Amino acid sequence: METTRWVNWARTASSTPVRRERPSDVDELARAVSRAVDEGLHVRAVGAGHSFTAAAVTDGVLLDLDALDAIERVERRPDGSALVTVGAGIRLAALNGALGALGLAMRNLGDIDQQSIAGAISTGTHGTGVRLGGLATQVVGARLVTAAGDVVETSPTQQPELFELARLGLGSVGVLAAVTLEVVPAFLLEAVEEPWALDDVLEQLDGPDGLVEGNDHFEFYWFPHTRRALTKRNNRVQDGPGLNPVRRWVDDELLSNSVFEVTNRIATAVPAATRRINQLAARSLSARRYVAPSPEVFASPRRVRFREMEYAVPRAALRDVLAEIDRWVETSGEHLPFPGEVRFAAADDVWLSTAHGRETAYVAVHQYWRLPYQRYFSAVERIMAEHEGRPHWGKLHWLDARRLAELYPRFADAQRVRAAADPDGVFDNDYLTRVFGPRP
Numbered sequence: 473m474e475t476t477r478w479v480n481w482a483r484t485a486s487s488t489p490v491r492r493e494r495p496s497d498v499d500e501l502a503r504a505v506s507r508a509v510d511e512g513l514h515v516r517a518v519g520a521g522h523s524f525t526a527a528a529v530t531d532g533v534l535l536d537l538d539a540l541d542a543i544e545r546v547e548r549r550p551d552g553s554a555l556v557t558v559g560a561g562i563r564l565a566a567l568n569g570a571l572g573a574l575g576l577a578m579r580n581l582g583d584i585d586q587q588s589i590a591g592a593i594s595t596g597t598h599g600t601g602v603r604l605g606g607l608a609t610q611v612v613g614a615r616l617v618t619a620a621g622d623v624v625e626t627s628p629t630q631q632p633e634l635f636e637l638a639r640l641g642l643g644s645v646g647v648l649a650a651v652t653l654e655v656v657p658a659f660l661l662e663a664v665e666e667p668w669a670l671d672d673v674l675e676q677l678d679g680p681d682g683l684v685e686g687n688d689h690f691e692f693y694w695f696p697h698t699r700r701a702l703t704k705r706n707n708r709v710q711d712g713p714g715l716n717p718v719r720r721w722v723d724d725e726l727l728s729n730s731v732f733e734v735t736n737r738i739a740t741a742v743p744a745a746t747r748r749i750n751q752l753a754a755r756s757l758s759a760r761r762y763v764a765p766s767p768e769v770f771a772s773p774r775r776v777r778f779r780e781m782e783y784a785v786p787r788a789a790l791r792d793v794l795a796e797i798d799r800w801v802e803t804s805g806e807h808l809p810f811p812g813e814v815r816f817a818a819a820d821d822v823w824l825s826t827a828h829g830r831e832t833a834y835v836a837v838h839q840y841w842r843l844p845y846q847r848y849f850s851a852v853e854r855i856m857a858e859h860e861g862r863p864h865w866g867k868l869h870w871l872d873a874r875r876l877a878e879l880y881p882r883f884a885d886a887q888r889v890r891a892a893a894d895p896d897g898v899f900d901n902d903y904l905t906r907v908f909g910p911r912p
Contacts, residue, residue: 494536498615498623498649501535505647506621508533508898515898517647519588520563523595523866524780526903527642535647537561537590543570544650552657555612560590560648568767577658577766580604580689585771590648593639595866596826598834599770600691600815602684602787605827606640609820613652614638616645619898623649633889636823641886642865644904645893661689661769662709667757670694670701674791684787684816689770691815694794696801696808697747700754706770712763723760729775736776736840739809746807778810781849781868782836783861784826787816790833796855797837806848810838823882826862836867865907873909 491513495501508515513532521528528534540559547555554576558567564585571577580599587597589607598606613627616638624646626635637645673692677683683690689706735753739746785793794814801808813836817827826832837852839845849868856863862879863869877883887908894900897911 490530490532490534492534492536494539496539498540498617501537501540501647501649502617502621502623504533504535505617505619505898509619509621509896514900515647516901517590517643519561519591520586522584522587522591524868525866526901527595527866528591529901529903531901537588537648540649541566546574546576554655555652556655557613557650557652558589559650560615561588563588564592565767565771568771571655572658572765572767575658576655578607578610578653579656580607580610581767581770582607583691583770583772584774585767589651589653590643591866593651594641594643594648596640596824596864597866598815598817598827599689600817600834601689602816602831603688603818605818605820605822606825608640608822608825610653610655611639611651612654614648615650617647617649619646619894619896627652633885634893636882637886637889637893640822640824640865641890642904642907644890644899644908646899659708659766660711660763661706661766662712662761662763663769664703664705664707664759664761666703666759667754668692668701668703670699673701673703674794677790691813693811693813695750695754695811696798697750698754700751702754702757702811709763714764715760715762719760724773729773733776736809737842739807740840740842743807746809749809750811777841778838779841779845779849779868780836780838781852782813782834782864783852783856783869784817784832784834784864785856785859785861787831787833789859790814790835793833793835793855793859793861796858797835797852800851800855804847804851807843808839808848809843810840812837823886824865824880826864828880828882834864836864872906876907877909 493504495504505515514530515533516528516530517535517537518528519537538561540561543558545557564587567589580601582597582599593608593611596606616624616626618624626638634645687705687707692701692703694701735749739749815834817832819829819831820827839848863871890908
């Protein structure tokens with residue numbers, strides 16, 4: 473994947489090196505922000521560098537949050553759930569392990585676990601499940617270092633407007649030091665992965681017993697230039713057989729990574745072979761069923777580099793969106809060896825959530841990193857515009873504040889809170905200026 477890790481070596485127009493700092497606790501973090509402000513420097517924080525955008529790029533001070541990775545407090549509830557406060561720099565994989573040791577788990581996760589919790593929630597990372605929201609909906613408190621160098625606790629009852637942008641706001645109002653998550657008792661998922669005809673998937677999506685409502689978590693991948701899909705249904709169970717370690721290695725490492733890298737290189741060298749490669753790949757997939765702790769089912773290893781665009785559309789528009797993308801693919805002459813991905817989420821009330829106020833289908837398109845992507849992604853973005861699509865905040869898109877203001881009912885509120893929290897633009901960079909607009 474593209475990452476923003478290169479910002480460690482970025483330089484300003486005057487060739488002044490970006491200064492990278494790694495605070496060990498919240499007090500050091502606050503002092504680092506205060507020093508940067510005194511020196512007239514911009515400040516950004518970086519986690520895993522997972523974003524495809526330039527969200528973490530700065531020409532001033534780059535704060536590495538990796539040392540802020542400890543669980544601070546666990547408040548258990550009678551129903552088995554808990555409130556867990558954790559350092560903002562912890563990686564999701566490490567967080568899942570720590571929660572598992574406590575008999576706890578996140579109720580939903582995305583399919584990659586390498587991000588920091590701060591980066592994941594700040595960019596609107598989500599999983600799939602029509603009755604579940606994105607990661608930011610699981611945040612009930614956030615500790616923030618502001619542009620004034622103050623350490624502020626926010627929640628739905630403590631500075632609630634600031635909390636909205638603390639939990640999902642691209643780091644526009646401060647640097648996250650810790651977050652409080654509402655977590656649930658650890659649970660097992662049964663994973664059922666099967667190749668289907670794409671037309672059958674679309675026909676059986678809806679209804680009380682359909683693929684979406686009939687499963688706790690449902691998603692599917694479709695292969696461009698084919699009418700084939702891989703479906704994934706994950707449901708809570710009490711027990712069941714695990715996956716043979718050899719089978720897991722063959723499926724997840726050999727086929728999904730090593731062989732997939734080779735097929736993408738072949739498609740890059742011989743573009744005309746792409747359709748045939750996709751057809752063979754789609755038909756060679758074998759079904760599997762297994763039971764494992766939820767984090768092991770949600771997340772998969774991803775080692776093949778790619779670029780990604782993802783849009784959230786009203787769920788009712790999904791079939792039209794996919795049909796229009798398919799028509800463009802078949803008439804464009806583009807060669808696309810990477811599958812697309814479709815997921816689902818409940819409506820929520822987070823100001824800048826891509827699922828704000830509407831039940832949502834997510835459509836992600838990818839392109840192998842050695843192949844051109846702009847024409848494909850631009851075409852997809854035009855299609856999404858016809859259906860009020862909202863771009864993922866951490867993935868490639870070309871929208872600006874004027875268009876985003878039309879898509880988010882609380883966008884003006886977000887702009888107002890950002891302007892009040894950071895009046896001098898300490899946390900600004902080019903990407904934030906584009907998506908939030910220039911300051912008044």
